[in-house]
Amino acid sequence: MPGRSIALMLSILLAACGFHLRGQDDFALPFQRLYLKSPNDYAPFTNELKNAIQANNVQITNTPEQAQLTLQIVSEVTDKQILSLSGAGRVLEYRLQYRVSLRAYDLKQQEWLVPQEITLRRDYSYDDTQVLAKQQEEAMLYQNMRGDAVQQVLRRLNHAHPPL
Numbered sequence: 099m100p101g102r103s104i105a106l107m108l109s110i111l112l113a114a115c116g117f118h119l120r121g122q123d124d125f126a127l128p129f130q131r132l133y134l135k136s137p138n139d140y141a142p143f144t145n146e147l148k149n150a151i152q153a154n155n156v157q158i159t160n161t162p163e164q165a166q167l168t169l170q171i172v173s174e175v176t177d178k179q180i181l182s183l184s185g186a187g188r189v190l191e192y193r194l195q196y197r198v199s200l201r202a203y204d205l206k207q208q209e210w211l212v213p214q215e216i217t218l219r220r221d222y223s224y225d226d227t228q229v230l231a232k233q234q235e236e237a238m239l240y241q242n243m244r245g246d247a248v249q250q251v252l253r254r255l256n257h258a259h260p261p262l
Contacts, residue, residue, distance in 0.1 A: 127255055131157045133165035142241075143174050143198065146248045154252070167210055169255070172199035176240060181221060194220045194236065196243040200251065202258055210258040216250050218243040 132151060136144045148158055159165040174197070181191035196218045202211035220239045224232055 127151075127154050127156050127252075128259060129156065129166040131159050131165045131167075133159045133162040133168045134171070135162070135168055136171040137173065141174060143244050143247065144171065146244060147171075147251060150248050150252055151255075163205070165205075167202055167204055167258070169202045169211075169251075170200060172201065172213065174198050178236075188226060189224050191221060191223050192236075194222070194239050194243070196240060196247060198247045198251070200254075202255065204260060208260050210260055211254055214254070216247050218246055 134144065134148060134151070138144060152158060162168045175195075177195040177197070179193045179195070180189050181193050182189075184190050198216045199213065200211065200216070201209065201213040203209050220243060222232075222235060222239060
């Protein structure tokens, strides 16, 4: 019994301090209907963003005329750069970069979010004797950056407002 009461006490303390799991943010977005304009409607980023927006009780509309706000994903770009080489000329480290450009505006073309870019970077070591494992690590890093970018878009939308 004392173990249960300690666990209960700890969970109450964590909840009281505002702790929550990463990715479990609840935003009170300042609109109820959004049109998402993207160069690729079936890209993983677009799908994750749609799901996150809908999870915050915002309806994704089929046309901009039905929406209070249009979120335009201008571009989504991944990049991979060599950070360091061994003396033999083999790659030791890579830097992955993930960039998303976006803007948001209403039916009157008033900017709610001025054009901006989210840039995320991750470095990882590379070993050419473990090619498959390193490819999986790279894919996982891109997936994590995509999730981070979705959360950043939601935070920016949470603070978006029409010009005064």
